[in-house]
Amino acid sequence: MSATRLEEIRLLALCMASDNRRAFSRLVEIHQQGLRRFILNLTSGDEALADDLAQETFIKAWLAVRSFHGLSGFKTWLYRIAINEYASHRRSAASRLRNGSEEAGNLAMPDNASSPGALDARIDVAAMIKLLPENERIVVLLYYLEEQPIKEIVKILGMPEGTVKSHLSRARSHLKELYNSL
Amino acid sequence: MKENIYETEEKIVDSRIKELLAGSLPRVNENPWFTRRVMNRLPERNRRASLAIWQWVFYALGGAALVAGAVFSGKLFLESGFSFPTLTMLLTISLLVTICGAILTVPSLIRILREP
Numbered sequence: 001m002s003a004t005r006l007e008e009i010r011l012l013a014l015c016m017a018s019d020n021r022r023a024f025s026r027l028v029e030i031h032q033q034g035l036r037r038f039i040l041n042l043t044s045g046d047e048a049l050a051d052d053l054a055q056e057t058f059i060k061a062w063l064a065v066r067s068f069h070g071l072s073g074f075k076t077w078l079y080r081i082a083i084n085e086y087a088s089h090r091r092s093a094a095s096r097l098r099n100g101s102e103e104a105g106n107l108a109m110p111d112n113a114s115s116p117g118a119l120d121a122r123i124d125v126a127a128m129i130k131l132l133p134e135n136e137r138i139v140v141l142l143y144y145l146e147e148q149p150i151k152e153i154v155k156i157l158g159m160p161e162g163t164v165k166s167h168l169s170r171a172r173s174h175l176k177e178l179y180n181s182l
Numbered sequence: 183m184k185e186n187i188y189e190t191e192e193k194i195v196d197s198r199i200k201e202l203l204a205g206s207l208p209r210v211n212e213n214p215w216f217t218r219r220v221m222n223r224l225p226e227r228n229r230r231a232s233l234a235i236w237q238w239v240f241y242a243l244g245g246a247a248l249v250a251g252a253v254f255s256g257k258l259f260l261e262s263g264f265s266f267p268t269l270t271m272l273l274t275i276s277l278l279v280t281i282c283g284a285i286l287t288v289p290s291l292i293r294i295l296r297e298p
Contacts (some may be wrong), residue, residue: 021221028217037210045208051216058220125206142198145207172192175199 006044008074015065024065028058031078034146038079041141042086053089057082074154079146080155088136104166109145128178135159136171244282251275 004103008030014023035057040050041083061068068077129137135157142148142156150168255271262268 013257015295021224024224025217025221028220031218032216033210036213036216040210049209050210051213054216055220055223058224059225126208127201129203129207135201144196144203147223158273164278172199175202176195179202181200 009070012065012068012070012074015062016068027074029030031075032058034075035078035082036097038141038146039082039086039169041129042157045126049089053082053085056085060085073152075151076152076155079142079148080158083156123177129174132174136167136174137162139167140171140175191222240285244285247276248279251278 008027011020011023011027014020016029022152034048034056039053039057040047043049043053047155057078061078064081068074129140134141138157139153142153143150150164152160153164157164159167208238227288251271252275255275259268
């Protein structure tokens with residue numbers, strides 16, 4: 001579902017000025033598919049977790065909508081909230097793990113990642129993406145899957161352009177090795 | 183020339199990676215209930231309204247202080263003319279206006295600067 005920039009501005013203005021729930025519901029409709037797909041890949045395919053994080057993202061956006069001044073696009077702002085939500089989830093999961101309340105395997109790398117040759121290509125790619133360092137993985141998903149330009153990724157991650165480019169370059173060579181081996 | 187070859191190769195690698203990822207990564211299923219769930223979980227207006235009330239209290243207190251200051255200094259001016267105490271009062275009110283203005287605008291400015 002897509003909307004023109006003008007419609008998005010109108011909906012945002014309604015949310016800010018009069019707490020218009022119907023306008024916000026339309027914004028959720030417009031952005032939910034893309035955001036859920038992005039978080040789903042960020043969480044390595046955990047659909048329930050992805051939906052929970054996406055819901056939290058929209059709720060945070062609703063609460064903070066008056067602090068959005070339109071210096072970046074609404075989508076960029078939303079993705080930034082989503083990444084913060086994901087980081088916060090990772091931190092609390094890691095803390096639970098340290099406290100021994102969760103199975104150690106939940107956050108560990110999959111066993112099959114060490115022998116990609118034995119698996120089909122689909123699992124290899126998913127495992128490869130999972131093996132990438134966090135920042136590289138986010139940059140890869142935003143650049144290749146969400147097709148966001150570097151300038152938008154810079155705004156989403158709040159990193160210097162050079163850092164984003166270097167993450168992308170490292171991830172590119174990792175992925176190049178992978179597809180050459182397929 | 184060398185740079186062009188490098189850029190072309192990069193584009194080829196990028197398009198192959200895009201294909202590879204598009205065909206391999208999990209796809210999101212349609213969830214017709216997602217928007218409704220989000221809307222049901224949105225906090226009530228009261229939470230946001232309480233923030234606005236908090237702001238309005240500060241605006242009202244600031245406004246009342248300024249009016250009281252202006253009335254007092256006006257009275258003083260009428261009683262003792264243009265003198266050192268009236269000048270001091272004008273200076274104090276100007277300072278108060280500046281401080282109140284800064285208190286009200288600085289948080290908004292910080293929010294704007296922090297926004298992605």
